[in-house]
Amino acid sequence: MQNKLSYVWIAVLLFSIIAIGYVVEREESEWLIALFGLSFLAYFVLVVKPKRSLKEMLVIGILIRLSLLGATPELSDDYYRFAFDGKMIVNGANPFTILPGQFGEKTAYESKLVEEMNSPNYYTVYPPINQIFFSLPTLIAGENLQVYVVLLRILIVLFEILMALLLLKLLQYLNKELHLFAWYFLNPLVIIELTANLHFEGVTLFFFLLSMYLLMTGKLLRSGVVYAVAIGTKLIPLMFLPFFVHRLKVRSIWFFSVIGLTLFVLFVPFINKELISNIGSSIDLYFHTFMFNGSLFYLANGVAEWFTGFEYNLNLLGSITPGLVFVSILLLSFSKNKSGWDGLFRQCLFGLMIYYAMASIVHPWYVINLMAVALFTNYRFPFVWSALVVLSYVAYGDQPVQEIPIVLLIEYLLLGSMIVYELLSERKKRFRLSGNNGDSF
Numbered sequence: 493m494q495n496k497l498s499y500v501w502i503a504v505l506l507f508s509i510i511a512i513g514y515v516v517e518r519e520e521s522e523w524l525i526a527l528f529g530l531s532f533l534a535y536f537v538l539v540v541k542p543k544r545s546l547k548e549m550l551v552i553g554i555l556i557r558l559s560l561l562g563a564t565p566e567l568s569d570d571y572y573r574f575a576f577d578g579k580m581i582v583n584g585a586n587p588f589t590i591l592p593g594q595f596g597e598k599t600a601y602e603s604k605l606v607e608e609m610n611s612p613n614y615y616t617v618y619p620p621i622n623q624i625f626f627s628l629p630t631l632i633a634g635e636n637l638q639v640y641v642v643l644l645r646i647l648i649v650l651f652e653i654l655m656a657l658l659l660l661k662l663l664q665y666l667n668k669e670l671h672l673f674a675w676y677f678l679n680p681l682v683i684i685e686l687t688a689n690l691h692f693e694g695v696t697l698f699f700f701l702l703s704m705y706l707l708m709t710g711k712l713l714r715s716g717v718v719y720a721v722a723i724g725t726k727l728i729p730l731m732f733l734p735f736f737v738h739r740l741k742v743r744s745i746w747f748f749s750v751i752g753l754t755l756f757v758l759f760v761p762f763i764n765k766e767l768i769s770n771i772g773s774s775i776d777l778y779f780h781t782f783m784f785n786g787s788l789f790y791l792a793n794g795v796a797e798w799f800t801g802f803e804y805n806l807n808l809l810g811s812i813t814p815g816l817v818f819v820s821i822l823l824l825s826f827s828k829n830k831s832g833w834d835g836l837f838r839q840c841l842f843g844l845m846i847y848y849a850m851a852s853i854v855h856p857w858y859v860i861n862l863m864a865v866a867l868f869t870n871y872r873f874p875f876v877w878s879a880l881v882v883l884s885y886v887a888y889g890d891q892p893v894q895e896i897p898i899v900l901l902i903e904y905l906l907l908g909s910m911i912v913y914e915l916l917s918e919r920k921k922r923f924r925l926s927g928n929n930g931d932s933f
Contacts, residue, residue: 508530509684510559512528528684563688573616619726622692625644648686659673666868675875706718712747732839735840739836785887787854788849883899
C-alpha cells in the first residue's frame, strides 16, 4: 500500500513541476505558489522517509528533468543574456567588452535578445567557463532561440546527472546516508531553477564538489585545476578559499597557485585592458543598484532610512557589506569547528549564509548552493528555505516588481526559527556527548 502511495506522490511531483515549467507565468503568483507548495509537499513525503531505491530515485529525477526539455523559461529572463554572450563569442567578439544596449549593427535575432534582456546596459559578469557553455549551443542552433534553449538545457541536465552520481560517491566516501542525494536531486527548486530556468549553480557545484573529492583522495594539483574551473563557471567558490588555509597548511600555497594559474589560462582569450574594469563595474552595480528578497540588508536599510531620510541606501550599505562579509569569512575560517571534511562543509554552509544574510539580492536559485553543501553536515535548514524562498515570486504578481513586507517576514521568521532550532539541537547533542565522555573517565 505504501509503495502504491509513493507512486501517487511521484505523480503529484511530476504534474506540479510540469505545470510550473510549461503553463504558469511568473506574474501568476497565486498559481505559482500553489503549485510549488504542492510539489514541495510531494518532495518532502518522498525524501524524509524514502521508500524507493537509490536507482529509482535517480531515474525519477532524470525523467522529471527530461519532461522539461521543451519548456520556455518563464521565471527568469537570464537566458537572453546567455544567448547574446554566446552569439558574440561565435562571432569572434569579446563579450566582456560589449554593452548590449550600445552594441552597433545587430541582426534581428540579436536585437530581440537585447530587447528582452534585463541588463542590456551592464557588462557581462559570467566567467570564461560559463561563456563556453553559452557559446556551444549557438554553434548548432545559430539564431534559433528555441533550439538554443533546448541544447543549453541538455547540457545542464547532463551535469545534473553527473552531480547526482558525484553526490552518491561523496556521501559514500564520507559515510553518510546515500539517500540524502535525493534531497538535492528531487528538490523542486533545484529542478525548476536549473533545468527549467537554465541557471548554472548546479554546474558550479559539480566542479566544486568534484574538486573536494579529488582533494579528499590526495589529488591536490588536479583538485586545484577543477576548483579553478568551478570559479570559472561562477565566482561563488572564491568565498571558500580562506577555509583551506588551516586545513592544507603549507600545501595551500600549491593549491592556490594552481587555482590562480588555471584561472589566468581561462581568462587569457578575453584579456585586454578593459576586462577587469568592466567586470568590476558590473559587480559594483550588483552591490549598489538592486534590492530583492534581502533579510539583514533590508533591516540595515530601514535603520539607514531612519537616519538619512532616503528610502534606498544602496550606495552606503553596498560599500559596507562586502567588507563585513569578508571579515566574517576570515573569522569563520579560524573557528574551532573546522576539523575534518564535515567541518569544511559546515564553514562553507555558514559562510554562504552570512553572505546571503547581508546581500541586497537573494534570488531563489542562490539557495541551491546552500543545499548542496548542507548534505554533508547535520543541518537541513537550506531545504526548508528552498520551499520558503519561492514566496519571493509573489513580488512579480504586479508590474513593476513590488515586494510585500509580510511575505518577507514570513519567509525569514520561519527560516530563522529553523536555523536557531538546529543550532540549539546540535549544541545539546554536543553537550550530551561531552557529558558521556566525561562519565567514561
